[in-house]
Amino acid sequence: MNRTPDPLKTALGSPAVEARVAARRFADRAAHRGADLFYAEEASPLGALLLVAGRRGLIVLRYDPTDVDATLIELAERRSPRIVESAAALDPWRRELFEYFEGTRRHFEAPLDWQDIAGFRRRVLRATAAIPYGELESYKAVATKAGSPGAARAAGNALGSNPLPIVIPCHRVRHAGGGLGGYTGGLERKRLLLAVESARVSADEKS
Amino acid sequence: MTTVPPFQRTLEAHGDAVWRYLRGMVGAWAADDCFQETFIAALRAYPRLQPESNLRAWLLTIAHRKAIDHLRRQRREALEPLAGELAAEPQQDGAIWSAVAKLPPRQRASVLLRYGCELRHREIAAAIGCSEEAARRSLHEGLKRLRETL
Numbered sequence: 001m002n003r004t005p006d007p008l009k010t011a012l013g014s015p016a017v018e019a020r021v022a023a024r025r026f027a028d029r030a031a032h033r034g035a036d037l038f039y040a041e042e043a044s045p046l047g048a049l050l051l052v053a054g055r056r057g058l059i060v061l062r063y064d065p066t067d068v069d070a071t072l073i074e075l076a077e078r079r080s081p082r083i084v085e086s087a088a089a090l091d092p093w094r095r096e097l098f099e100y101f102e103g104t105r106r107h108f109e110a111p112l113d114w115q116d117i118a119g120f121r122r123r124v125l126r127a128t129a130a131i132p133y134g135e136l137e138s139y140k141a142v143a144t145k146a147g148s149p150g151a152a153r154a155a156g157n158a159l160g161s162n163p164l165p166i167v168i169p170c171h172r173v174r175h176a177g178g179g180l181g182g183y184t185g186g187l188e189r190k191r192l193l194l195a196v197e198s199a200r201v202s203a204d205e206k207s
Numbered sequence: 208m209t210t211v212p213p214f215q216r217t218l219e220a221h222g223d224a225v226w227r228y229l230r231g232m233v234g235a236w237a238a239d240d241c242f243q244e245t246f247i248a249a250l251r252a253y254p255r256l257q258p259e260s261n262l263r264a265w266l267l268t269i270a271h272r273k274a275i276d277h278l279r280r281q282r283r284e285a286l287e288p289l290a291g292e293l294a295a296e297p298q299q300d301g302a303i304w305s306a307v308a309k310l311p312p313r314q315r316a317s318v319l320l321r322y323g324c325e326l327r328h329r330e331i332a333a334a335i336g337c338s339e340e341a342a343r344r345s346l347h348e349g350l351k352r353l354r355e356t357l
Contacts, residue, residue, distance in 0.1 A: 006322070007303070008303065008318075008322045008350075008353070009322045009323075011303035011304065012227060012231065012303065012304075012307065012318070012319060012322045012323035013227065013322060013323050013324075013325070014227075015223050016223060016226055016227055016230070018226060018230075018235065018238070018239070019222050019223040019225075019226030019227065019242075020222070020223075022222065022226055022238075022239050022242045022243070023218050023219065023222040023226075023246075025239075025243070026218065026222075026242070026243055026246045026247075027215065027218065029243075030250065033247050033250060034247070034250050034251050035214065035250060039215075069213075069216070072213040072215070072216075073212065073213065075213070076210050076211070076212065076213045077209055077210045080254060081210050081211045081212065081213055081214055081253055081254055082214050082250055082253055082254060083213035083214050083215055084214055084215045084218070084250075085215045
């Protein structure tokens with residue numbers, strides 16, 4: 001190959017804006033075209049969130065999505081490489097999250113994908129999903145509901161690996177003595193979520 | 208990696224080359240339809256692909272089939288001639304694109320795949336379905352003709 005810029009290569013090989021438009025159009029319609037997984041980054045009061053959903057429901061909700069590729073590659077191997085970026089395909093979950101942060105939604109209804117959540121972990125997360133808005137439960141109580149009263153610490157670990165924070169409200173679980181425990185997105189976020197929820201609940205009780 | 212990359216990454220990495228190739232083959236107006244058809248077909252076959260596949264060459268092979276289908280359909284339906292359609296497009300490198308548009312399809316495909324998409328001769332041959340020798344020849348003839356026109 002010669003090293004001088006070749007006018008032919010320059011003319012025929014330059015990036016085209018239309019290509020990006022076409023690619024976007026493709027991805028946005030991919031739900032009807034055989035894609036299996038969809039992802040989007042969503043702004044929220046707690047910072048950017050990464051959402052990934054499949055046909056059965058939401059698979060991943062992640063805080064601070066700095067390494068989106070790692071998540072996608074892992075899902076490509078475990079589930080399907082037919083992954084496209086499409087905010088439109090994630091509309092049901094984006095809308096519910098928006099309403100939750102806005103204060104008009106108390107529980108989530110859009111489907112969640114439980115396929116990769118099994119055993120004790122599944123029972124713990126199921127029990128957690130049932131904790132009502134604005135209420136708190138202890139690790140011990142959640143472990144008991146999951147069928148293992150003595151396994152508070154293991155319940156804590158299961159919650160630490162919650163793939164769907166916020167929508168499976170692990171922020172509502174704390175120590176029996178009142179200590180906040182841990183949180184996937186950092187304690188600051190846990191505090192904030194709890195403060196907002198309890199403020200709204202007490203505002204409701206007054207009115 | 209034990210599997211192909213997430214499809215979105217493949218779309219981002221090679222969408223541009225596929226679009227340029229199609230624009231040169233079928234014109235800017237039809238390029239979008241062919242682009243969508245190419246990636247629908249690619250998405251369908253994607254999970255069966257070997258992880259070490261040359262994704263760009265693979266996508267361009269599909270794009271080539273879609274372009275040829277389109278040209279056949281166009282000829283059957285006797286729409287306005289392709290060269291005229293392309294020449295009417297306002298673009299910076301208009302002269303080169305319209306000269307490429309006037310090449311016979313196989314020469315056009317070879318030139319676009321080599322200079323627009325940087326495929327090797329072997330990959331061009333695989334994409335357009337001919338021998339490596341024939342691909343070389345098409346490329347050579349296409350370039351000769353372009354030089355005469357420009």
